[in-house]
Amino acid sequence: MTARSTGSTAAASPALEFDEFDRRGKLVTLGWEGAQHLSQTGLVEVLPAGRDTWRLIPSGAVGSVRVEGLSVRVLPAASLGLTQLFFLLDHAADDAFLPSAVQARDDDELWVSVAESLAQLAHAALAPGLLRGYRRVDEALTTVRGRIRLGDQIRRRPGMTIPLEVSYSEFTPDIAENRILRTAAHRLQFLPDLPDGTRRRLAMVDARLADATLIPQGAPIPTWTPSRLNARFQDVLALADRIVRRISVEVEDGHASSAAFVTEMPALFERFIESELTAALHGHGGRLLQNPVVDLSSGTETDIGHSDATDGTDTGTASPGRHVSTSGRHRAPAAEGENISVRTGLVYEVDGDPVTTFVATYPTDRRARAAEHYRLLAACTALGVDRAYLVYPAQRRDDAPQPRRIVHTDISIVEYPVDLSEGPAASRRAIVELAQQARTLAATPAARHRTEGRRHAR
Template identity: 35%
Template structure:
């Protein structure tokens, strides 16, 4: 039976019996904080940061079942995590409660496998999407147009065969290839329940004519349209799967397979996209991760999570999202210093730090001799999506107080 280690995101370090090679692989891979337990030989102190999910570390030469599985449980309820993910990927068609039914699942990976399979099943309900795909081949008849440069280089002036390129109407298009690859990756992950695995195998059979993507190569681009509208939810979720998949060879010949969400990035994406959506109809513009410079020589670059611009792209407000809870003695001071730097470089009198949770919904600090006010906001992620979006809208309104809206 595969040994399983269960830890919780951002929980205190706990001691676990692990082979030294596995402990070192966890530490080197940056998956969790891992160090030998100084009081218990053969045990390792493990502490999860902001990455949640599951990884399986297979010993060299071992069979498929000879692996150690590490599961990192998020503090955020699974249903809420999927809402944050769905909204950050597609805010106008976000997954509200019930649209992606994951309530029965307590672990991330089973919920993810279930959600992907359900969304793919809905996408393929009317059959596989077809489209035109550029195809190059060597043929005995001219189809499409001749690739003249390849014809000269490969055929040295010979008439036949002909190097041609044409648009083929096929199911082997980017949309189906992305879905097929997401299914393939999920089937290789530890912790996918047998029921979900059987249904994923069925979806793989339906997508058999789509070519899986090559690992390490860019994911093909697809463009939303009315033709592929039924695929949108499935494609967004499949892309999240592909972005979170890891398959690496660790030192010593160990293999690491798994799926990990970075809650820092998920929270940051949700907050900034939701702020951008809250600005609709105001005439103002919000940009995410816009590059600026701290110094006049433009040598020190900085990228605030969200900058609000007015006419002629004049900075009006700045915000940064921090997925961390308030400590007993307050939020980290380093965040205040960072926001002060943003405000100074952008010429702003106020800055906004947005946290995942806190003892109070809002606090503010006026910086001495600078005339800068730094606000610290706390979002309660345990509440329903409607309440969460209401709080974001209220935050946006506070950022816009006194601005030409």
């Protein structure tokens, strides 16, 4: 757990907390500009309810926003604390948090936890000294340094010998790693309600990296590549990079006028399931396909008396009211647009043969999961498998997997809850056990449901 600063803190901002699925909302008094800024974060819907009075309703995201001294928090419905939330963020595409980067108790305040973690990691990384590197510099000089850019010289200064357009490499602390770290520390130090000790350590990091250029809000984030040279900075850079990308802090007159951290829980959960299942199932002839589209129809029934024979012979001999086909039960659709396709989820196949499919869904109530059952039934029919898994966050600690046999079929859909509140290790174990069930299915192909004329389109 991150050590707590013993310094004093400013008076805590008033806070409103919501469950992410709360649709009743709460009333709050807020100025027009503050309400507009809060609405732009996407964390809550801001609906007018009177003079300077607004009703705040969660919009489906989770996170924390501060504006005009008001703190608004939308908490995950899956009983997640900060540790588990940042663990899921480790699987977010392009903006993941290392699971070791933010350490916090489940009842800790998000801003304090992130700021304290960054301060501690930054001081540990900077203790041996600054990180420096080579950076290309293009500028005009009166003397030759590096190489002359002849094309630019002729285009910009035709007929002139000085100044010269040159390019050279400079060994400097103004590199991507230091720019990202300084920007994260600079933004966080202006947050309200931080312990004084944490704020001072962040200001020291900012000052230590004064030769690195701050990244403006909304500007592209420079890229950095893990290497032997920046090994001691990698943990703090993983956190700083995500802070700069995902946490918005606007500073006015030396104070944070607003701060926002907003993320989508359904997308995080789906990426977590996909990432862990991919790691557990790839190899040994098996692979996990990402939502391949499969044709649910193998063709259309033909009308009475229809003949495809080129010699004019009518092959339709059925009595009125019946349909016949010139080639078995069905014929291929005339055009691709006539196909009935179904999204199949994460399909596990071995040696090119589908075994089962998984669908990760974040809504936890049974009514919301019903639609996914219909989708999985169609997917099983199209793939020709007899088992599918509906993976969702558990609501209670005693939730257990529950197979549901579909009547008049040999297809079973297994509701598979994952208890995220037990922590990263337990969540990963649950996915490993799920992958083992899929491997067991692959080892017993005779038990699979088969359909005539199955076509597995990738």
